Amino acid sequence: MEAKNVYIPYQMKIEKVTYEAPQIKTFKLKFINPEDEAKFSFKAGQFGLYSVFGEGESTFCIASSPTRKGYIECTFREVGRVTTALANCEEGDTIGFRGPYGNTFPMESWFGKNLIFITGGIALPPLRCVIWNALDWRDKFKDIIVIYGARTAEDLVYKHELAEWESRSDIDLIQTVDPGGETPDWKGEVGFVPAILEKNPPSSENTIAIVCGPPIMIKLTLPILMKLGFPNESIFTTLENRMKCGVGKCGHCMVGNNYVCKDGPVYRYDELLKLPLEY
Amino acid sequence: MNYKTLNTNKLPEFFEKIKKTGKTVLAPRKKGNKTFFATFDSFDQINFDYVQTALSPKSVLFPRVEELFTYKNDDGTYSVKEPELKNEVVVFGMRPCDGVALDYLCDFFLNENPDKLLQDRKNNTTFISLACKSFDNDCFCTSVGSSPAETLGSDLCFTDMGNGSYYVEVVTDKGQKLVDAFPDLFADTKEINKVEQLAQVPVRFELKNLVPKIPTVFETNIWLDQSLACIGCGACAYVCPTCSCFDVQDECNPKAGTRLRCWDSCAFGQFTLHASGHNPREVQSNRWRNRVMHKFNYSVQNMNTISCVGCGRCIRVCPAGMSIIEHLISVEEA
Structure with missing residues (x-):
């Protein structure tokens, strides 16, 4: 088999930058080369490596839905060298992207079921992809509920979309903030x-x-789901281990014998239980 | 398999002739009290008196630092150039255990999502092993299913028969091609029992007991006890012929530069550190456990083979005096 240099990224133009919350931005990205766009496709749950030339690569999920063609979106927090360089990019700038990598949420197997999304903080982006995908296939699912929390009202991401979900009758959104994080007009x-x-x-x-959320949120949420009678096979999550290659080689994301980048990042809870607690 | 002989006094001619074809020959050379692979210039530089080279020939296929591509910024879009790997190399004098390691490494990098750079380098390289006539206390190939007679992963395997000739096992087509290029140097022979000429490395633990035992002690304190001395320097991974983990980094500036990959190690605390500050393998004992589990359990699950070849380098290099042989024996006895 003729191998290909997988490290060569697609070049993407930043079409739109959205300020989401302190130090959190969303980029809407378009392929510069139409041939790249034509052969690109992905499914809900997959991720990519986004790069600033001269600074390096960083891993985030694809936060837009595969049902929305012609662009992808990513949402990231400015924490390190690469994400700071990304945050300094402006509309019209070129960045690198390679992917999609990893497995997907088995959304087809959820047809005819209720969906509840439970998430916190910067963990909404990987689920936002699934939520919009489900809303675009609305007649395939029964009730859709989203419970989303952040430390403060300001830290909630996608505020404009949360408002849209609030106003729609086909999705129930419960927003929450940590005690002390509310504003005077918080509802x-x-x-x-x-x-x-x-x-x-x-x-x-x-x-x-x-x-999907910080480890402590997941740890405290799972026993409640158990108490409510959710079987392990009905609970899904997506892991976000450190990754460098995306193709199961660099070793960074390994959890037991699993490479989160290719065997994950989406795990059903019963599968996750088989792995050592190294995520 | 084909078998040949080569007069030991013809070896200099063999190297000179390969060199004349434009290929690079890497052969063992002494530096201080250690032996490294170095580019062959003249035969008197070659060192034959070594148990094991300090570094394996892994870096010939998977360099310590390797260019993934270079880029140049032309007015907002980038022109990207892939490296062209054309240099042909012949490695002489690796030990048979390193051949086993190369076989594993190629399996790992090339079977699923094949790695182009490693593929190109492999296509351009011929590996000649030199079977061991001596060993030291840190050698344990016979405990991990290999031996000084092993030919897996070598293209040619040379054994000094002690009678002024090398017995040459032609293991692969690539090895055959190299031998065929110099028909006046090699003479045909039939299969010879070489084992008497080779080092008799003692077996230190029973692999068939150890492999099923390792996952059963995952949650025990054995890793903590073993890793108390570990300073997390990563030297074991650096010298390991099967360690394959790497980091990807950019060098230079937005205008022009290089994206490269470089060796990394699961012994480092930052290896798994999340941007949030959360670290899935928070303490050194977790990292040590991962190293041993990867070699003796995860590799078995994923590739149906352990990924330790018993070369002993991690023991010789460890500044804290840790010995994987002792650790594996303690797991076996746990």
């Missing part, structure tokens, strides 16, 4: 995500739970 809940889940218990009957 959502106040409390940590697991507590808010307990306060608004969904039926586990015919329901898929998709959980």
Whole structure:
């Protein structure tokens, strides 16, 4: 088999920069080369490596839905060398992107079921892809519920889309902020995500739970889902280990014998339980 | 397999002739009290008196630092250039255990999502092993399913028969091509029992007991006990012929530069550190456990083979005096 140098990125133009929250931005990216765009496709749950030439690569999910063609979006927090360089980019600049990598959420197998998304902070972007995908295939699913929390009202990402989901009748959004994170006009809940889940218990009957958030949120959310009767096979999450290659070679993302970049990042909870706690 | 002989006094001519074809010959050379692979200039530089080279020939296929591509900024779009790997290399004098390691490394990099750079380098390289006539306390190839007689992963395997000639096993087509290029140097022979000429490396632990045992001690304190001395320097990974982890970094500036990959090690705390500050392998014992688990369990699950070849380099290089042989024996006895 003729091998290909997988490290050569696609060149992408930043079409739009959206300020989401302190130090968090969303880029809308378009392929510069139309041939690249023509052969590119992805599914909900996959990720890519975004790069600034001269600074390096960084891994994030594709935050837009595969149902929205012609562009991809990524949302990132400015924390290190690459993400700072990305944050300094402007509309019209060129960045690198390679992907898509990893497995996908098995959305087709969820047809006819209720979906509940439970997420916190900067972990909404990987689920936003799935949520919009589900909304674009709305008649395939029953109830769609989103429980989303952040430290403060300001830290919530996609505020404009949260407002849209609030106003739609075909999706239930419960927003919450940590105690003390509310503003005077805050209308959502106040409390940590697991507590808010307990306060608004969904039926586990015919329901898929998709959980993504900081380790502590996941750790406290899972027992509540268990108590509500969710079987392990109905709970999904996506891992975000450090990654450098995306193709199962560099070793950074390994959890046991799994390469999160190719065997994940999407895991069903019963599969996750087989791995050592190294994520 | 074909078998040949080569007079030992013809070896200089063999190297000179290869060199004349434009290929680079890498052969063992002494530097201080250690032996490294170095570009062959003249035969008297070659050192034959070594148990094991300090570094394996892994870097011939998977360099310590390697260019993935170069880029140049032309007014907002980038022109990207892939490296062209044309240099042909003949490596002489690696030990048979390194051949086994190369076989593993190629399997790992080329079977799934094949790596172009390693593929190109492999196509351009011929590996000649020199079977071991001596060993030291840190050699344990016979404990991990290999031996000084092993030919896997070598293109040609030379054994000094002690009678003024090398017995040459032609293992691959690439090896055959090299031998065929110099028909006046090599004479045909039949298969010879070479084992008497080779080092008799003692077996230190039972692999068939160890492999099923390792996952059963995953949650125990054995890793903590073993890694108390570990300073996380990563030298073991650096000298390991099968360690394959790497980092990807950019060099230079937005106008022009290089994206490269360089060796990395799961012994480093930053290896798994998330941007959030969360670290899945937070303490050194977790990292040590990962190293041993990868070699003796994860490789078996993923590739149906362990990924330790018993070369002993990690033991010789460890500044804290850790010995994987002792650790594996303690797991076996746990």
